[in-house]
Amino acid sequence: MADTVHITLDGRSVETTRGATVLEAARQAGTEIPTLCYDPRCAPNGLCRMCVVEAQGARLLQAACVTRAVEGMTITTEGPRITRARKTVLEMLAASTDLSETPDALAQIAETGADITRFAGGRERRPPVVADNPMFVRDYAKCILCWRCVQVCADDAQYAFAINFDGRGFDTRIATFFDKPLPETTCVFCGQCVGVCPSGALKPLRAWELEQDASPAPCP
Numbered sequence: 699m700a701d702t703v704h705i706t707l708d709g710r711s712v713e714t715t716r717g718a719t720v721l722e723a724a725r726q727a728g729t730e731i732p733t734l735c736y737d738p739r740c741a742p743n744g745l746c747r748m749c750v751v752e753a754q755g756a757r758l759l760q761a762a763c764v765t766r767a768v769e770g771m772t773i774t775t776e777g778p779r780i781t782r783a784r785k786t787v788l789e790m791l792a793a794s795t796d797l798s799e800t801p802d803a804l805a806q807i808a809e810t811g812a813d814i815t816r817f818a819g820g821r822e823r824r825p826p827v828v829a830d831n832p833m834f835v836r837d838y839a840k841c842i843l844c845w846r847c848v849q850v851c852a853d854d855a856q857y858a859f860a861i862n863f864d865g866r867g868f869d870t871r872i873a874t875f876f877d878k879p880l881p882e883t884t885c886v887f888c889g890q891c892v893g894v895c896p897s898g899a900l901k902p903l904r905a906w907e908l909e910q911d912a913s914p915a916p917c918p
């Protein structure tokens with residue numbers, strides 16, 4: 699069996715390695731597909747749907763980060779249907795999440811013209827900042843639920859399994875078991891979760907303290 703496969707990407711013939719995803723094939727060919735949850739350091743999970751593309755013959759848009767490139771596949775990475783889907787992802791995310799420290803989302807909002815007020819007035823998630831340890835803070839109002847922190851804490855890297863998803867739908871969040879403070883969990887404070895967080899939801903305690911100091915004082 700050949701080690702390579704050939705797909706048609708936006709009308710161009712592209713060769714990629716067998717087993718590569720459509721996202722990897724596109725990037726090898728110099729075609730940029732936007733992503734939010736994808737990080738090459740983690741196993742792709744297909745959660746955010748920002749990377750959707752059209753695969754000829756498929757009824758639904760496909761997440762490029764988890765779709766394998768197979769011989770003869772025809773992929774389109776841009777078009778009105780794709781843009782509409784990406785805009786809706788961003789508009790729904792913005793309705794519940796503080797995206798001020800998620801540069802990839804901000805860039806895509808500007809690129810697609812997403813209306814971040816479209817679902818305003820819904821259910822914003824504004825949980826308080828958790829500073830329960832001397833190493834880092836968790837500001838889940840900024841969490842985009844990309845799952846990278848859970849993955850590196852688990853079998854993508856550290857095998858500590860200190861955090862995971864909790865809840866359903868709008869109430870989905872990252873949490874420790876029984877919401878225990880991190881020092882009472884299996885967390886070893888390796889910092890890998892902070893390193894892969896794309897949204898400012900996890901940051902070193904000192905950096906967070908400096909930000910607070912830099913905030914305008916309530917009186918002169």
Ligand code: FES
Pocket residue numbers: 732733734735736743744745746747748749750761762763764
């Ligand atoms: Fe593909 Fe998030 S980047 S689903």
